[in-house]
Amino acid sequence: MLEVKHLTKSYQKDKPALTDISFSVEPGNFLAIIGPSGAGKTTILRSLNQLIKDDDGQILLDGSDIRSDNKSQLRKHRRQIGMVFQNYNLVERLTVIENVLHGRLGYKSTLAGMFGIYSEEEKKEALELLDKVGLKDFALQRCSELSGGQKQRVGIARSLIQHPKVILCDEPIASLDPASSHTVMHLLKQLTIEFNIICVANLHQINLAKKYADRIVGIRQGKLVFDEESSMLSEEILETLYDQSISKELE
Numbered sequence: 001m002l003e004v005k006h007l008t009k010s011y012q013k014d015k016p017a018l019t020d021i022s023f024s025v026e027p028g029n030f031l032a033i034i035g036p037s038g039a040g041k042t043t044i045l046r047s048l049n050q051l052i053k054d055d056d057g058q059i060l061l062d063g064s065d066i067r068s069d070n071k072s073q074l075r076k077h078r079r080q081i082g083m084v085f086q087n088y089n090l091v092e093r094l095t096v097i098e099n100v101l102h103g104r105l106g107y108k109s110t111l112a113g114m115f116g117i118y119s120e121e122e123k124k125e126a127l128e129l130l131d132k133v134g135l136k137d138f139a140l141q142r143c144s145e146l147s148g149g150q151k152q153r154v155g156i157a158r159s160l161i162q163h164p165k166v167i168l169c170d171e172p173i174a175s176l177d178p179a180s181s182h183t184v185m186h187l188l189k190q191l192t193i194e195f196n197i198i199c200v201a202n203l204h205q206i207n208l209a210k211k212y213a214d215r216i217v218g219i220r221q222g223k224l225v226f227d228e229e230s231s232m233l234s235e236e237i238l239e240t241l242y243d244q245s246i247s248k249e250l251e
């Protein structure tokens with residue numbers, strides 16, 4: 001279980017980016033974080049992976065606070081937290097399967113990682129994961145030859161080969177067309193259930209958050225203003241969250 005308790009962060013004195021944020025997510029659940037630009041969504045995601053140091057609060061992964069980690073504990077926790085990025089973060093000149101295998105780097109010595117030494121078991125698992133994201137036949141193709149939606153599916157397979165407890169997705173569909181966005185969101189939901197992991201995604205696409213996420217957290221000016229099952233997200237709440245009527249988004 002992932003529990004965020006009273007998370008607080010300021011980048012600048014007297015300008016809080018996050019104030020007293022608390023929520024929790026159970027394995028097998030897909031949580032979407034929504035809110036206007038600058039609300040603090042990315043700051044939450046970066047804190048969850050300790051890419052930035054927050055100021056106060058607790059981030060408990062199965063009861064253990066990752067904020068108090070020493071270096072080796074943090075390395076272990078980072079292996080348990082996969083990342084999916086808006087711009088995929090793939091090595092374009094390498095093949096699809098090589099990119100998936102990069103998800104194993106956190107388990108390797110620097111030397112084995114540098115020389116790209118992977119076991120037969122790891123290669124077999126990479127192929128199985130590519131099959132799950134519908135890209136088995138692309139395994140030996142260069143990533144530069146893929147579409148955006150296909151690249152994001154490689155990114156998802158790369159995060160899963162880490163054997164994560166949590167996947168953090170920072171605007172995973174922001175660069176995709178509508179059809180690919182649905183495919184990626186459907187996959188995230190399905191794999192979250194199949195692998196019994198926690199998926200937390202920052203999203204601007206409210207209609208897709210409502211359709212695919214189990215739960216939605218709404219952030220406004222660094223404060224949590226909504227935390228409910230996604231079906232509870234009403235037009236009134238959206239108006240409060242975004243300060244304007246966006247009913248068209250839900251049509």
Ligand SMILES: Nc1ncnc2c1ncn2[C@@H]1O[C@H](COP(=O)(O)OP(=O)(O)OP(=O)(O)O)[C@@H](O)[C@H]1O
Nearest residue numbers: 011012017035036037038039040041042043044202
């Ligand atoms: N490195 C930084 N230094 C100073 N202020 C920052 C930094 N990163 C973010 N902020 C500020 O913190 C607040 C929250 O930013 P954050 O990027 O978390 O919002 P967001 O909800 O992810 O926005 P968007 O949807 O536009 O990506 C904003 O006021 C932003 O200007």
